[in-house]
Amino acid sequence: MRAARGSRGGMMVAALVLSGCTWLEFSPNQTWVPPAERQLTARSLARLAALAATDDTVRFVLVGDAQRFYDETEAFVRSVNQQRGIDFVLLAGDITDFGLSREMRWVHRRLGRLRVPYLTVVGNHDQLANGRSAYQRVFGPLNYSFVYGATRFVLLDTNSREYGFGGRVPDLGWLRTQLADTAGTRRQVVVCHVPPTDPDFDPALRHPSAALLGASPQLVLHLAGHVHRFSVRQPLPGGVPFLTCYSLRKQRYLILSVWGARRQFQLQTVTYASR
Template sequence: MFFTLIPRIRQAILLTAATLLLTGCELFEFSPNDVRAADRDLTAKNLARLQAQPKPTGGDTLRFVFTGDSQRFYDEVGPLVESVNRQRGISALVIAGDISDFGLRREMQWVNDRLRHLKVPYLTVIGNHDQVANGRQAYQEIFGPLNYTFTYDRTRFILIDTNSREYGFNGKVPDVGWLQQQLADTVGIRRQIVLCHVPPSNEDFDPTLVKPFTEALAKAPRLLFHLNGHAHSFSIGEPFADGVTYINSFAFEKRQYVILTVWGADQFKLEKVAF
């Protein structure tokens, strides 16, 4: 009996183990803070997609969706994707940070699993919530660099980590020197757009860097506007009365997003869309 039962049990165990391994790779979590992700370098992949796609709008007009703070609002991601996919002439969607709530790898994957159903590529900048726990590592693994730029249709997007509090206000975040360099590079550029999470008017922005940061923006000749998130509700204005327009995105929870249409050197139209 011993000899007949053992192989059967062994077989059962092996079979169970094999099934678990096959179906369970995603479930097999070392830690909620680990950074093992099937989808990596999404920023680079989405940029490649963007550059490969023909621009859907004519002339020098560029149209894109501006949103932010997807942060634990998974119920809203599906309806947002459906709504954006119905829009015409959209080139991309940008998220002004706080992809996750707890800075966990899985949260970023949940968002990507839903946003990858967008017909257009999407691009992100890191938010403060994405830096809690091991989030900064997870973000870099799944999305990519914290500061980066890309140019599409002669429009230069400058995406910068402005979450100063996450670094204990160390005087290095945001990297104003890097920002100045990017703003100075205007060869072949018709307009520039800065996208970040925490705006300089917020208490989470390094107070010692507010002046150099805002002055760099005010001096930039091709800057169209400054886009940010963090506040969850939409706003537009000139908080520093220096000619620079600051626009705060709707968070996903508001069930609204903004479509920005830009043309010429400094023209833009803003539409709010509820979903």
């Protein structure tokens, strides 16, 4: 009888451990996340599609590099929620500092309070350790595009150093296909994390990338993060602005509006307090 009671007790303990396994983190590098926090990019795109643009102007927020700036992220959300006429938010990479799924989830729980959808592009910090797999589990594809308000947004992995400068990242073949698809669009905006002018961008792909972007007649803006500051360059003959944006730590973000078919855009900087 004692042996039987011990056996039942052991089975009960085992059952409790198994039933509670979804509460435990077995490794900081694990990529398992609850179903409600998976494939967030697809969820945001579905929300955006349901909204549908009401006119030719697309107005969106651009910010970069969340990287453990959780207080600043909460203040950012409060500030953006006070803005009028924002269609969506773009986070230009480095959601995390260490490529951990828990960091992605912590940021999502804050950005999920935005009144508009938010979309991300993968950063170099997001690919540390198992970060690439975690990003794909939590958010989705490393390269993707969508059309909103007659504008094609192309979001591209440009973190070449994380791939050993192997000539594969950014995927210029994929980018060429996206830029060539102009059906139903009037403008194109490319978004990435590492700008083409940065040492972390594959030097062997710098010239081919510039040639490809320069040949796109619909390209209005090229947007990036990584450097944690705002800058504007026009490295291509056609004069397309290449912008980098503030990190969340700077407590500033950009509001960008694009419209028309002649590369028209407007830029506004918003400063907010973290407390």
